[in-house]
Amino acid sequence: MQADEAPRAGKDRLRITEIFYSLQGESLTAGCPTAFIRLTGCPLRCGYCDTGYAFHGGEWLGLADILARVAGYQPRYVTVTGGEPLAQKSCLKLLRELCDAGYTVSLETSGALAVDAVDPRVIKVMDLKTPGSGEVERNRYENLGALGRNDQVKFVICNRADYQWARDIISHYQLDATCEILFSPSHGQQDATELADWILDDRLPVRLQLQLHKQLWGNARGR
Numbered sequence: 001m002q003a004d005e006a007p008r009a010g011k012d013r014l015r016i017t018e019i020f021y022s023l024q025g026e027s028l029t030a031g032c033p034t035a036f037i038r039l040t041g042c043p044l045r046c047g048y049c050d051t052g053y054a055f056h057g058g059e060w061l062g063l064a065d066i067l068a069r070v071a072g073y074q075p076r077y078v079t080v081t082g083g084e085p086l087a088q089k090s091c092l093k094l095l096r097e098l099c100d101a102g103y104t105v106s107l108e109t110s111g112a113l114a115v116d117a118v119d120p121r122v123i124k125v126m127d128l129k130t131p132g133s134g135e136v137e138r139n140r141y142e143n144l145g146a147l148g149r150n151d152q153v154k155f156v157i158c159n160r161a162d163y164q165w166a167r168d169i170i171s172h173y174q175l176d177a178t179c180e181i182l183f184s185p186s187h188g189q190q191d192a193t194e195l196a197d198w199i200l201d202d203r204l205p206v207r208l209q210l211q212l213h214k215q216l217w218g219n220a221r222g223r
């Protein structure tokens, strides 16, 4: 079977690039041991993407197999990531079953696909793509109405123009009244100290995050 070809019993299966156990590198649980499920495929092509290996290929796995692999790590936290996880319809069922199994579940999503059908127990970590990403037109702003206090919006900042754009978006949508806001400097593009100084100068209600996993393990896969 070709890697991109769905199996017959496709509705309860997902195409998976990797399942692994590591420290969460971003978000409000940064530093916490977490099981990661990386789904294959993404309809976006951000200029800074560091998971291009998840665009194609992968392995079709049934939900029971995925849950069994995750259980083997005995995690408290489980993160479903990609690629863009919501590009696969069965992702919604996977998220629900992970919650039913008692894990604290988060979803990392690009913000380009609807999140309103995601189980409300799931912590949504949703990007708003900046102009520097090359995918700003894909932002689905109606998603902001589906976010709550436990959810997080992430901006990857590539340059000063991105910073100013993100600052305006936060103000326009009053995002800090809705959810947590994360700023990440784009690796190799935006100096982290400079970004920290901008945030302090403007008293922005955001959390600067540095990709902990990259500091610990570089760009190694499965970390």
Ligand code: SF4
Pocket (backbone or CB within 6 Å): 042, 043, 044, 045, 046, 048, 049, 050, 051, 052, 082, 083, 084, 110
């Ligand atoms: S949405 Fe994420 S996985 Fe998709 S291209 Fe952008 S950074 Fe890469």
